[in-house]
Amino acid sequence: xxxxxxxxxxxxxxxxxxVTSRLDAAINWVRGHSIWPMPMGLACCGIELMAVGxxxxxxxxxxxxxxxxxxxxxxxxxxxxxxxYKMAPAVRRxxxxxxxxxxxxxxxxxxxxxxxxxxxxxxxxxxxxxPVDVYVSGCPPRPEALLDAFIQLQRKIAAExxxxxxxxx
Numbered sequence: 001x002x003x004x005x006x007x008x009x010x011x012x013x014x015x016x017x018x019v020t021s022r023l024d025a026a027i028n029w030v031r032g033h034s035i036w037p038m039p040m041g042l043a044c045c046g047i048e049l050m051a052v053g054x055x056x057x058x059x060x061x062x063x064x065x066x067x068x069x070x071x072x073x074x075x076x077x078x079x080x081x082x083x084x085y086k087m088a089p090a091v092r093r094x095x096x097x098x099x100x101x102x103x104x105x106x107x108x109x110x111x112x113x114x115x116x117x118x119x120x121x122x123x124x125x126x127x128x129x130x131p132v133d134v135y136v137s138g139c140p141p142r143p144e145a146l147l148d149a150f151i152q153l154q155r156k157i158a159a160e161x162x163x164x165x166x167x168x169x
Contacts, residue, residue: 023163031075031101031162032154034063038074038098040091043081045108048140057143062150071097076153078146079130082110083123092129101165103157105149106132109139 041049052059059065068074071094083091095104106126109115112135114124126132133156134149 024161025158027162027166028158028160032157035076035103035150035153036066036068036074037064037105038069038071038077038094039067040077040079040094041081042079042083042087042091043108043110045080045111045140048143049078049080049107049146052143052146057147059147059150062147062154064150071095072099074098075101076103076105077130078105078107079111079126080107082115082117083126083129084121085123086121088123088129091126095130101160101162103133103153104130105134105136105146105153107136107146107149108141109137112137115139 039046039049041047051057053065053067064076071077075098077095077098079091095102104126106112110117110122111126112132114122116139118124123129134152136145136149138145
């Protein structure tokens with residue numbers, strides 16, 4: 001059943017006890033509501049990232065309460081903090097080890113643009129090495145801003161054509 005105003009909703013119809021829907025809508029609903037984050041807490045934004053997992057903000061509402069510290073078990077990398085050129089190859093290697101489909105959230109001013117650091121050692125945005133899906137502004141950003149980023153990511157996932165990317169077994 002479609003809820004008015006819910007753009008990312010599970011578009012289905014109930015007919016005689018049978019639920020019908022588009023395959024894309026069902027797959028994307030499952031993917032969007034079970035995002036397993038890979039935290040890359042590189043600086044002070046990592047503290048705000050940890051706060052999102054606490055009971056006050058409860059990231060579990062999005063099915064993301066279990067932070068996966070293994071790239072093979074996660075599908076969303078949250079880059080929280082300053083990325084230096086020395087750390088960049090390790091961040092990219094971890095991203096490459098993640099299975100498809102995968103998404104990236106750049107959390108904070110430093111991850112998005114380099115922040116206040118204009119030096120030879122600081123990368124001016126993680127989007128130079130990773131395809132960023134959602135940017136979270138702030139220095140440091142509030143936990144509510146990261147939750148809003150998850151909602152934006154869910155909307156982006158809902159619009160993806162996922163059924164055509166499935167491989168027959």
